[in-house]
Amino acid sequence: MTLQNPLGLKKIHHVEFYVGNAKQAEFYYRKAFGFSRAGYMGLETGNREVTSYLMRQSNINFILTTPMSPEHPGSEHIKQHGDGVHDIAFLVEDADHAFNEAVRRGAAPVEEPHDHSDECGSVRHASIATYGDTIHSFISYNVSNGHNYDGVFLPGFVEQKVEGDPTGIMLVDHIVGNVELGKMNFWCDFYRDVMGFFRYITFDDKDISTEYSALMSIVMSDGGHNIKFPINEPAEGKSGKSQIQEYIEFYRGAGAQHVALLCRDIRSTVAKLMENGVEFLTIPDTYYDDLSDRVGEIDEDIESLKKLGILVDRDDEGYLLQIFTKPVEDRPTVFYEILQRKGCKGFGKGNFKALFVSIEEEQRRRGNL
Secondary structure, three states: OEEEEEEEEEEEEEEEEEOOOHHHHHHHHHHHHEEEEEEEEHHHHHHOOOOEEEEEEEEEEEEEEOOOOOOOHHHHHHHHHHOOOEEEEEEEOOHHHHHHHHHHHOOOEEEEEEEEEEEEEEEEEEEEOOOOOEEEEEEEEEEEOOEOOOOOOOOOEEEEEEOOOOOOEEEEEEEEEEEOOOOOHHHHHHHHHHOOOOOEEOOOOOOOOOOOOEEEEEEEEEOOOOOEEEEEEEOOOOOOHHHHHHHHHHHOOOOOEEEEEEEEEEHHHHHHHOOOOOHHHHOOOOHHHHHHHHHOOOOOOOHHHHHHHHHEEOOOOOOEEEEOOOOOOOOOOOOOEEOOOOOOOOOOOHHHHHHHHHHHHHHHHHHOO
C-alpha cells in the first residue's frame, strides 16, 4: 500500500466534548479516569462565550466545554445530543493546506483558516464537518509563518494545575463513529477521498451479530496507523434494536460512540478505574472456560482477567486485551474502551459475540432491545 497523507495529518491533537456542566465533568474525569486539570478558559480569563477545562493524562488531551448562553451553537448540540464529542482535532503540518485540500476534495467547511492568538503566541486553526454534528479541526504551529505558541495548550487557556491520580491510560487508540443505516459506506468514502485514509478492516453482520441485533463496521485508518476511525451502522434483519440504532435514537443522529484509550498494563488500569467508581460491562464467567484454546498462550493469568472482566483476542501479529465501560452519562450513548496491545493490530473480532450479549443485557434493562 502506498502511504497517503494529502492533508499532512500528524496525530489527534485533542478531543473536545460539549457538556452540560464542565465543572462537574472535570471532577468526574479527574476523580474517575485519573486525568489532571492542566488548563482553564472562562469568565475569569476574559472568555464570555464558553467555559473549558483542559484535561490531560500522558499523551491524551480532552477539552470539556460548556456554553455560557443558549445562543451558542454548543447549547443546541447539548440539547440534541446530551454530553458528546464535538471536535476530533488534528495536529497538521499546515492548517491552510489541510483545510483547502479537504474542501477541494469535497469536505464541507465549518471555519476558514484563521489565527488564534494570545500573549503566548499564535496558532493557525480551521475546521470541516464530518458525520452528524461532529467536526474535525486542523491546528498547526508553523514557526516559519510566524505561528508559534509556548502557552499551556492553545490560545485562551491559562495554566491551572489540579493533579489527578493517573490510571495508566496513555493514548487515544481509535474513535468509533456511529452513523445511520445506509450511511457507513458514504462516510468511509469521505475518509478515503477527503482525508486519504484506507479501509483497514471490514466487519459484516456475520462477524457482529447475535440472536437479537447486528451491525456493520469498517475501520478507516491513515497510512501510518496512527489515526484509526471505525465507522458503524446498524444492520437490518434482526428481531431486536441494535446498540447502534439505540445510540442514534438517543443521540438524535450520528456521532462518536466511544473513545478507545490505550494503556500499558490493563489489569492495573482497570483495577484503578473500578476502584474510582467507573462501571464496566460484565462478561459471563463461561467466556473464560475455553480462553486458552481460543487465544493460545498469553502472559497474563486468566483468573486475574476473569476477576476484572477483561477480554482477550489474537491476530497474526499478537494479542490484545480490552474492556468496555458502561455509558458515562444518562443517555445510552458515549462510552470508553480500555485496551492493551501486545502486537495485535485488530479490534477484538473474537470478542464481539460475548461483548454484544453483555451490551444487549444492558439494553434489556433500559427497555430498549
